[in-house]
Amino acid sequence: MRRSAHALEDMSVLLAVAHPDDEGFGTGGVLALLAGRGARLTLVCATNGDVGEISDPALATPDTLGQVRQAELRRAMAVTGVHDLRFLNYRDSGMAGTDDNRHANALMQAPPDEVIGRLVDVMRETRPQVVITHDPTGGYGHPDHVVMCRHVTAAFRLAADAAAYPEQLARDSQTWHPGLLYYVCFPRSFFRRMWQYLREAGIRPPFASDEVDTLGTPDDEVTTVVDVEPYLATKIASLNCHRTQIDPQGPFHKLPTHRLHDMMRNEYFTLALPDDAGADADLLGRLAPAAARQPGLP
Ligand SMILES: [Zn+2]
Numbered sequence: 001m002r003r004s005a006h007a008l009e010d011m012s013v014l015l016a017v018a019h020p021d022d023e024g025f026g027t028g029g030v031l032a033l034l035a036g037r038g039a040r041l042t043l044v045c046a047t048n049g050d051v052g053e054i055s056d057p058a059l060a061t062p063d064t065l066g067q068v069r070q071a072e073l074r075r076a077m078a079v080t081g082v083h084d085l086r087f088l089n090y091r092d093s094g095m096a097g098t099d100d101n102r103h104a105n106a107l108m109q110a111p112p113d114e115v116i117g118r119l120v121d122v123m124r125e126t127r128p129q130v131v132i133t134h135d136p137t138g139g140y141g142h143p144d145h146v147v148m149c150r151h152v153t154a155a156f157r158l159a160a161d162a163a164a165y166p167e168q169l170a171r172d173s174q175t176w177h178p179g180l181l182y183y184v185c186f187p188r189s190f191f192r193r194m195w196q197y198l199r200e201a202g203i204r205p206p207f208a209s210d211e212v213d214t215l216g217t218p219d220d221e222v223t224t225v226v227d228v229e230p231y232l233a234t235k236i237a238s239l240n241c242h243r244t245q246i247d248p249q250g251p252f253h254k255l256p257t258h259r260l261h262d263m264m265r266n267e268y269f270t271l272a273l274p275d276d277a278g279a280d281a282d283l284l285g286r287l288a289p290a291a292a293r294q295p296g297l298p
Helices: 022-036 065-080 112-126 143-158 166-170 188-200 229-239 257-264 287-292
Strands: 012-017 040-047 084-090 130-134 180-185 224-227 266-273
Touching (some): 012 112, 012 143, 022 040, 022 224, 022 229, 022 287, 084 112, 112 166, 143 180
Parallel strands (some): 040 084, 130 180
């Protein structure tokens, strides 16, 4: 059963991502907005980002990176106001085509039934009205993002099915029908705008001019845009906790602040399920005007 008018204080929202810092750019503002308005938030992070970049060798070694990134995500979520943080402790599968793909503990090697079961278990426990995860393209094609999209979508369908993972129900758990599944996305026009901002600032964009029109989600497939401008400071402070992932020489850090803020002030989603959401379909999108009516929030 779905209700059409959710009070935010009654709302439970589950975000499931592949790596520490995946939550930041695409959903950091929405998380801060929801936390500020009393929603119950759970973040599931499937891997520890073990094979990501290390911006400064003083911060971590390849052996400690997973642990360091867990701590970074804990700090980031403390800033954002997300207190229920769960690591599934799979190993980062690395970029497509690398040896890390084949590591025995890599997320992409984990049996789908096992990962989906763990996600179903979290859904049955936290009973979210809204579930958010990566889109099917994985944003920039990271295999862990693609795998998480598939597994979270499967779990979203199975959490209500008493025949799925009945051992969980024999414990204290009950089936749960999550209301809405959103995929985080970046519209094509976002990449075009970023390309223009980089060029006007004299920065070489990390993709070619003709490539830019193939990146991201076609704009007409984006169902929901949330203006998170009132939460931009929190979003940036939270992102800055991921110190091992911040490259001050990277192209985006050289953008003028007003351009960077312009790139960060909207967050974009496609409603994936259900097909018949009706009045609930734009639930996330309706948050922003409500937030604007309450200027006293962080
Ligand atoms: Zn990632």
